[in-house]
Amino acid sequence: MAVRIAITGATGRMGQELLETAANRPDVVVGAATSQVPDTGPVAGYDLDAQSALKSVLTREDIEVLIDFTVPEATADIVEAAIATDTALVIGTTGYNEQGLTRLRNTADDVPVLKAANFARGVQALTALVREAAAALPEYDIELMETHHNGKLDAPSGTAKRLLREVEAAREQSTDGRTHGREGDAPREGDEIGVHAVRAGDVTGIHELLLAGNHEELRLTHRAEDRGVFAEGALDAAVWLAGREAGWYDFSEVLGSGGE
């Protein structure tokens, strides 16, 4: 049976992509799509409900999983609606502060929650490769570059932060070693990790980790060529999450399941 889903931020880049992608999949049915922007016409053929009516919409349409790619500020309402209606959450939104993350983690006491900074399969593989390379080349300098479209709000990207955590774990160092951009007299120091966020045009998303030393360089690069890759991953996560017990889940569990 197809999983009944709702999508918030339906007018956004990812919201629209999710609606278009979902329309071509037999394993999901879009029961509702909401927008914070008033008086929007249909998006991808779906009539939109007001974001403020989210709770009643989830009940009315018997939604099993809510997929959210909006902004961290929307979390309070989304979490409240999900708990009140016993709806599972797939969260693609990035840029949370500690308080927002804690709120999401606490929500997992009541409903299933799966949050991923990146729903591309290639980025899951990249994450493991980054950890391995950082551990295998402990003396090499590391710099992380990420490029996104000019409308992206948070910097560095959620994926970049995830990759940085992998490097820091592999090298047993703290976040203090991160250097965000350089200007003026700014030579590299010790084990610092340079982090560079580039914003231009409509680039979907590029992440590159550079490891250099010993007269050689290694570059690990992921390039998302279409937002559909994130939408497919998030929909896979929604199908996997439907009917599970309350808890905090990771996208790697979805991929490891062999499409169960």
Ligand code: NAD
């Ligand atoms: P966007 O700016 O195109 O769309 C944002 C949407 O959120 C819009 O529809 C807007 O109306 C809505 N919105 C804004 N404030 C809101 C509020 N207070 N309540 C409810 N809705 C609100 O952005 P986008 O490119 O679609 O990205 C959205 C989020 O998804 C970002 O955090 C981005 O980093 C993240 N993202 C994650 C992945 C992933 O794989 N996890 C991939 C791409 C983007």
